[in-house]
Amino acid sequence: MSNIVGIDLGTTFSSLAMLNAIGKPEIVPNADGDRLTPSAIFFDEDDGGVIRVGAEALNSRHLNAARSVRWVKRHMGDPDFKVSIDGKDWTATELSALILRKLRQDGSAQAGEMTDAVISVPAHFDEIRRKATMDAGTAAGLNVIGIVNEPVAAALCYATTRNVTGRVLVYDLGGGTFDVTLMDVKGLDMEILCSQGDHALGGIDFDKTVLDVLLKMYRDKFNADLITTEEERAKYEDEAEDIKKTLSRRPVAKTMLYGPAGSMRAEVSREVFEQGITPLVARADMLVEVVLEEAGVKPSEVTTVLLVGGSTRTPLIRTHLEGIFGFPPECSINVDECVALGAALHAGITKLRQNPDDVATGIREGLKDISLTDVCNHSYGTICAPIDRETGRRVVQNRIILKKNTPLPCEISQTFYTVSEGQKRVEVTITQGEDTDPAYVNRIATHSLELPPDRPAERPIQVTYSYDLNQRMHCAFKDVESGRLLELDFSLDENGGAGDGAAEKAHAELEPFKVQ
Amino acid sequence: MPTGLSQIIVAVKGACSGVLKRLRSGKTPQLPAAASARIGKAWGHVSKLAAGRSGSQVPAQLCRPLDLNVFNCRARIGRQPEGESWKSVIVIDVCGTIQAPADGHEVELRVTLQDVTDAESESLPVLNRPKHGPLNPSSHFSYRCDMGRLCHQTTLLEDWTAVGQMSPEWFVLSRCGQRQLKCATSVASRSTGEQLASSDCVITYENTEPGYLDIEDSIQRAKTLAVGLAFSVGAANGHLLDPEVNVIYAWAKTNFGSADASTGARLELERALQKTASFFRHGGTLNVEQICGEIVEIAPVIGRIDILDLCLRVAAAKGQVSTAELQLLKNLSDWLQVDRARLRTMVEKILPVEMHQGHDAEMVLGVTAEMSQDEARVQLNREYAKWSSRVISTDPSIRRQADQMLKLLGEARTQYVGVKTAR
Numbered sequence: 029m030s031n032i033v034g035i036d037l038g039t040t041f042s043s044l045a046m047l048n049a050i051g052k053p054e055i056v057p058n059a060d061g062d063r064l065t066p067s068a069i070f071f072d073e074d075d076g077g078v079i080r081v082g083a084e085a086l087n088s089r090h091l092n093a094a095r096s097v098r099w100v101k102r103h104m105g106d107p108d109f110k111v112s113i114d115g116k117d118w119t120a121t122e123l124s125a126l127i128l129r130k131l132r133q134d135g136s137a138q139a140g141e142m143t144d145a146v147i148s149v150p151a152h153f154d155e156i157r158r159k160a161t162m163d164a165g166t167a168a169g170l171n172v173i174g175i176v177n178e179p180v181a182a183a184l185c186y187a188t189t190r191n192v193t194g195r196v197l198v199y200d201l202g203g204g205t206f207d208v209t210l211m212d213v214k215g216l217d218m219e220i221l222c223s224q225g226d227h228a229l230g231g232i233d234f235d236k237t238v239l240d241v242l243l244k245m246y247r248d249k250f251n252a253d254l255i256t257t258e259e260e261r262a263k264y265e266d267e268a269e270d271i272k273k274t275l276s277r278r279p280v281a282k283t284m285l286y287g288p289a290g291s292m293r294a295e296v297s298r299e300v301f302e303q304g305i306t307p308l309v310a311r312a313d314m315l316v317e318v319v320l321e322e323a324g325v326k327p328s329e330v331t332t333v334l335l336v337g338g339s340t341r342t343p344l345i346r347t348h349l350e351g352i353f354g355f356p357p358e359c360s361i362n363v364d365e366c367v368a369l370g371a372a373l374h375a376g377i378t379k380l381r382q383n384p385d386d387v388a389t390g391i392r393e394g395l396k397d398i399s400l401t402d403v404c405n406h407s408y409g410t411i412c413a414p415i416d417r418e419t420g421r422r423v424v425q426n427r428i429i430l431k432k433n434t435p436l437p438c439e440i441s442q443t444f445y446t447v448s449e450g451q452k453r454v455e456v457t458i459t460q461g462e463d464t465d466p467a468y469v470n471r472i473a474t475h476s477l478e479l480p481p482d483r484p485a486e487r488p489i490q491v492t493y494s495y496d497l498n499q500r501m502h503c504a505f506k507d508v509e510s511g512r513l514l515e516l517d518f519s520l521d522e523n524g525g526a527g528d529g530a531a532e533k534a535h536a537e538l539e540p541f542k543v544q
Numbered sequence: 545m546p547t548g549l550s551q552i553i554v555a556v557k558g559a560c561s562g563v564l565k566r567l568r569s570g571k572t573p574q575l576p577a578a579a580s581a582r583i584g585k586a587w588g589h590v591s592k593l594a595a596g597r598s599g600s601q602v603p604a605q606l607c608r609p610l611d612l613n614v615f616n617c618r619a620r621i622g623r624q625p626e627g628e629s630w631k632s633v634i635v636i637d638v639c640g641t642i643q644a645p646a647d648g649h650e651v652e653l654r655v656t657l658q659d660v661t662d663a664e665s666e667s668l669p670v671l672n673r674p675k676h677g678p679l680n681p682s683s684h685f686s687y688r689c690d691m692g693r694l695c696h697q698t699t700l701l702e703d704w705t706a707v708g709q710m711s712p713e714w715f716v717l718s719r720c721g722q723r724q725l726k727c728a729t730s731v732a733s734r735s736t737g738e739q740l741a742s743s744d745c746v747i748t749y750e751n752t753e754p755g756y757l758d759i760e761d762s763i764q765r766a767k768t769l770a771v772g773l774a775f776s777v778g779a780a781n782g783h784l785l786d787p788e789v790n791v792i793y794a795w796a797k798t799n800f801g802s803a804d805a806s807t808g809a810r811l812e813l814e815r816a817l818q819k820t821a822s823f824f825r826h827g828g829t830l831n832v833e834q835i836c837g838e839i840v841e842i843a844p845v846i847g848r849i850d851i852l853d854l855c856l857r858v859a860a861a862k863g864q865v866s867t868a869e870l871q872l873l874k875n876l877s878d879w880l881q882v883d884r885a886r887l888r889t890m891v892e893k894i895l896p897v898e899m900h901q902g903h904d905a906e907m908v909l910g911v912t913a914e915m916s917q918d919e920a921r922v923q924l925n926r927e928y929a930k931w932s933s934r935v936i937s938t939d940p941s942i943r944r945q946a947d948q949m950l951k952l953l954g955e956a957r958t959q960y961v962g963v964k965t966a967r
Binding site: 156 | 678844845846849889893921924925928929930932933934935936937938939940942946947950951953954955957958961962963
């Protein structure tokens with residue numbers, strides 16, 4: 029039986045955990061003995077076949093920024109994102125695969141072969157990004173048995189290591205993304221109520237604020253730009269990150285700025301930093317309020333605020349949350365490791381559900397009491413053309429059928445009507461997104477349902493969407509009168525893992541590269 | 545009004561005269577799709593007004609001497625109860641002889657209407673009123689109803705007998721006011737469709753609703769005024785630039801340039817547009833509020849939305865929009881009576897925030913100075929929920945816009961609501 033693994037593929041750091049013999053998750057350190065691996069990649073200058081991942085890659089950025097990559101996760105699933113190195117265009121999926129391969133390689137060397145894994149993603153990741161993450165796992169040689177939302181993983185870790193009962197708000201502010209999840213926890217029973225995220229808010233935005241302060245200080249003194257090359261930018265980005273971390277512990281952080289016009293000593297106070305990040309905290313507040321409002325929960329009804337992600341170490345975040353909820357947030361679990369630990373637990377639960385005979389008895393016993401009710405991560409709908417009441421004109425519209433945060437498993441039906449007399453077919457589009465305006469939603473599939481000939485307009489078409497515990501979506505479009513049916517299935521396993529063969533191809537392409 | 549603008553009116557009339565000619569010649573009128581939509585909507589309004597009205601007229605045929613050896617028909621205005629009031633209907637009476645193929649033959653009544661007010665040779669069609677959506681110019685009104693079984697092969701109706709009634713809610717006339725309607729009435733076999741007897745009559749009908757040609761005139765007038773407004777938006781910052789003029793030209797050509805328009809009419813339109821552009825380039829201005837007032841009088845909301853859409857596209861044409869232009873657009877939406885929420889939705893798509901030179905919190909985020917802190921908080925949360933889901937769009941331009949909006953929302957939240965801490 030192979031190891032059961034959970035991976036936190038983070039924007040700035042990644043980590044890997046596995047279930048031990050009694051079903052408890054443990055972090056597996058990397059080859060350097062570190063429990064966290066920087067999500068940084070450096071393509072060796074001397075040997076094109078060698079790719080460095082982790083701390084060494086992070087340090088090499090200062091020497092050759094053009095051959096280094098960070099914060100890939102923000103570009104996951106973006107077809108326009110490419111990094112060109114030695115004539116090869118690397119996609120976000122391939123780059124992420126390198127990080128995952130490094131984790132798998134190091135983990136296997138420490139604790140034996142690792143193949144079956146669950147990878148965590150931000151709760152707000154859409155199907156495209158989830159699929160891209162699974163592809164990265166497959167390309168890294170993993171058998172990705174599932175995907176778990178980061179806040180859910182963190183809550184799993186929290187609830188299995190503490191005696192928790194009540195309404196828990198998971199505040200997950202990572203390096204590049206921010207998620208808020210509200211859940212009811214009663215011992216090992218966990219029910220997700222609502223989950224929302226901000227794809228573009230995280231620690232790197234805090235770092236940018238510090239960097240802006242440094243740039244301004246230098247400009248004010250020398251009337252010149254501090255940064256003139258990409259290497260300098262990389263150096264000061266890392267410097268800004270260090271200052272941010274220092275300011276979590278001390279009221280002032282000091283550094284030297286060496287620019288083209290001269291050098292200077294710079295001091296950044298926590299007050300200046302907090303002033304700079306106030307709009308970001310305000311933005312995070314909106315997400316918290318949106319979640320509470322959507323769940324119909326008042327701040328006073330939340331019993332625990334669980335902090336997850338390194339950026340929650342920022343003192344302003346903690347005091348601010350205390351200001352909102354009236355009690356200090358829970359920071360007794362390791363904010364950097366809990367997602368990987370929870371992902372390993374989720375991997376165990378998934379394996380138990382999918383293939384219980386393949387799970388060791390000790391692990392089975394350790395996980396048997398855990399119960400998790402998840403929700404639909406996004407809204408799914410279809411394109412229709414109702415008549416606008418105000419204008420009398422037909423308006424092409426996205427109509428949501430399966431609403432975000434509906435508890436799983438679920439099944440919802442809606443009836444639509446044909447538009448014209450003698451209509452021969454209905455073009456059915458499955459969308460993902462919250463907007464009624466089709467321009468703002470992602471179209472995940474388009475098919476055609478053929479209709480019987482010579483019928484009047486306004487014949488009913490019943491549309492049914494269902495979503496199961498394995499995140500498999502089933503869509504049925506039925507012409508009620510004739511009984512004609514179009515059924516479509518979407519599953520991350522089929523689309524992501526091995527369905528289109530792209531991930532296996534990427535795996536073969538990456539195989540010759542040495543990841544160190 | 546600049547001479548160019550009045551020339552546009554003339555040019556537009558030229559370009560649109562084809563529609564009228566086709567209608568008069570009995571061919572299918574080719575109304576632009578958007579115009580048809582507006583007509584449909586306008587009819588939705590007028591039909592509501594018409595409901596419940598009643599009237600009574602004595603048709604001229606009442607005094608005509610009758611020949612009972614032939615089939616005769618007459619039409620008169622009757623009244624039919626509707627709830628607690630009455631509504632007018634056109635009642636068809638027939639008398640005289642109907643010759644059937646055999647005893648016990650089943651027949652039906654068929655009536656078609658033609659507007660012959662201006663002379664029979666220039667008759668205009670009466671159109672079906674659609675239940676939903678736009679008016680279809682090729683869907684001519686006709687009425688059918690079952691007359692039952694004729695007992696004998698030859699049937700003689702000695703007295704006027706009411707055999708059908710048509711509600712004005714079923715059809716649309718060409719013009720408002722007193723109209724002469726020719727009712728072509730026939731009795732046909734239900735089994736073969738063969739016409740067994742036929743007769744015509746004319747009724748004077750007082751149409752209280754705007755006709756489809758009235759609406760078309762209003763639409764054309766509104767479009768002409770829209771051109772004036774669009775030029776005013778383009779010139780709002782003191783300079784009318786080529787990209788702005790090009791948007792207006794393209795719009796005018798699409799909206800006025802009917803396929804039937806002659807080359808001369810098209811050239812005339814071109815010249816008129818050039819003159820109007822020149823008027824604005826030389827510092828000319830229009831009373832925009834007054835123009836909007838006239839548009840509100842004649843155009844339904846969908847037409848006004850289209851006009852505002854044009855103005856927004858003109859403002860977007862040069863890639864940036866000044867604070868003065870944004871203010872004018874807000875005023876336009878007020879004067880055109882298009883609500884601010886709709887304006888904001890249109891601005892989001894046509895004038896994304898990256899085009900704005902200054903950030904107008906109301907236009908971009910929907911918060912106003914009058915809002916309480918809590919109202920502002922709710923509004924900002926609503927916007928945040930919207931844009932945070934758009935930030936993962938597959939369209940890079942939407943992602944960019946969403947990123948920018950989220951930054952603005954964070955700043956606005958700091959400004960309007962603040963960040964509370966436990967310290």
